[in-house]
Amino acid sequence: MSSFKNQIKNYxxxxxxxxxxxxxxxxxxxxxxxxxxxxGLAISCFALLIFFSTAKIENQIVDEIVYNxxxxxxxxxxxxxxxxxxxALPKLDFTLAQSSRLPPGKWKVLGARYCSIQxxxxxxxKLENISNGHVYTLYQTHLTKEMKGIDHKDQVSGASVQLWTxxxxxxxxxxx
Amino acid sequence: xxxxRQDLDSFYRYALSxxxxxxxxYDLVSHGVEKVLSRPFVLNKKAYAKRCIRNKFxxxxxxxEEAVAFIDEEVSLDDLEKTxxxxxxxxxxxxxxxxxxxxxxxxxxMEDYSLxxxxxxxxxxxxxxSSRLARLKKKLKSTNWExxxx
Numbered sequence: 143m144s145s146f147k148n149q150i151k152n153y154x155x156x157x158x159x160x161x162x163x164x165x166x167x168x169x170x171x172x173x174x175x176x177x178x179x180x181x182g183l184a185i186s187c188f189a190l191l192i193f194f195s196t197a198k199i200e201n202q203i204v205d206e207i208v209y210n211x212x213x214x215x216x217x218x219x220x221x222x223x224x225x226x227x228x229x230a231l232p233k234l235d236f237t238l239a240q241s242s243r244l245p246p247g248k249w250k251v252l253g254a255r256y257c258s259i260q261x262x263x264x265x266x267x268k269l270e271n272i273s274n275g276h277v278y279t280l281y282q283t284h285l286t287k288e289m290k291g292i293d294h295k296d297q298v299s300g301a302s303v304q305l306w307t308x309x310x311x312x313x314x315x316x317x318x
Numbered sequence: 319x320x321x322x323r324q325d326l327d328s329f330y331r332y333a334l335s336x337x338x339x340x341x342x343x344y345d346l347v348s349h350g351v352e353k354v355l356s357r358p359f360v361l362n363k364k365a366y367a368k369r370c371i372r373n374k375f376x377x378x379x380x381x382x383e384e385a386v387a388f389i390d391e392e393v394s395l396d397d398l399e400k401t402x403x404x405x406x407x408x409x410x411x412x413x414x415x416x417x418x419x420x421x422x423x424x425x426x427x428m429e430d431y432s433l434x435x436x437x438x439x440x441x442x443x444x445x446x447x448s449s450r451l452a453r454l455k456k457k458l459k460s461t462n463w464e465x466x467x468x
Contacts, residue, residue: 145399145401146398146399146400146401146403146427147398147399147426147427148427149403149408150408150423150424150426150427150428151427151428153408153409153412154331154334154335154424154427154428155331155428157327157330157331157334158327158330158331159323159326159327159330159344159347163344164323164326166348167321167326167347167348167351168320168321168326170348170351170352170355
């Protein structure tokens, strides 16, 4: 006589879903697959749209700040103190920030003037790299939603360019 | 992600061990499959489906308060191995057992789990399972369906 265990096993193994029940259950999976594929496609298209919009504005900003850097305009206020510079440029609608990428021990602020980026008021600061003595231009302006997530490095017209976001501002550094 | 026939039949048999009713078992499987599809990042989908089936069953099951006699007896799954029932009576045997007892038999016979594994899977204390086994054996004996190998 077969063991109790085998008897239980044989009993349950004789039970199975009907063809129509199986079809209905597997149909659920297929529908879910279709929905997932559709949703995936929609999300991918949206992501590509955002990517290309951001890439376009990055290039525009890069070209603009490289052009302004090339003009080599003199500063309106000479100071290494950001607070003093901020007071001297009262039209700025944001507070100048010390960037973590440009620590005071390695970079010296020489002065600043007004400028604009994408039609919005910005600050153009002159910075000296203490290790090599080269002068760079640092731009700071309000961050708009199109600029969020920008983190870009480039070489344009012989100048090195960096764009990034920090402390609620867009920052751009142009140098040799 | 889709389950194959083997998986779905496995869910169905498990649900049947709980419900003893084919339509109810199918509804539970359908529920389990839908729950898995709504959680695409679950890693062990089969185990999750079975958990959903079990939880849904016990949510719906109207538990009758049985006067459960205390059974001071250590029974192991090995004791069940020695039991033999006329194969034609298996369905009748399963009818007199409650869902927890049927589930215990299912997990032991179909999935080959040990008592400790069943305790962990069903979040039931090992002692409770042991009592359940003892009651199960008593039921089989009392209905005179059991024939033991000696």
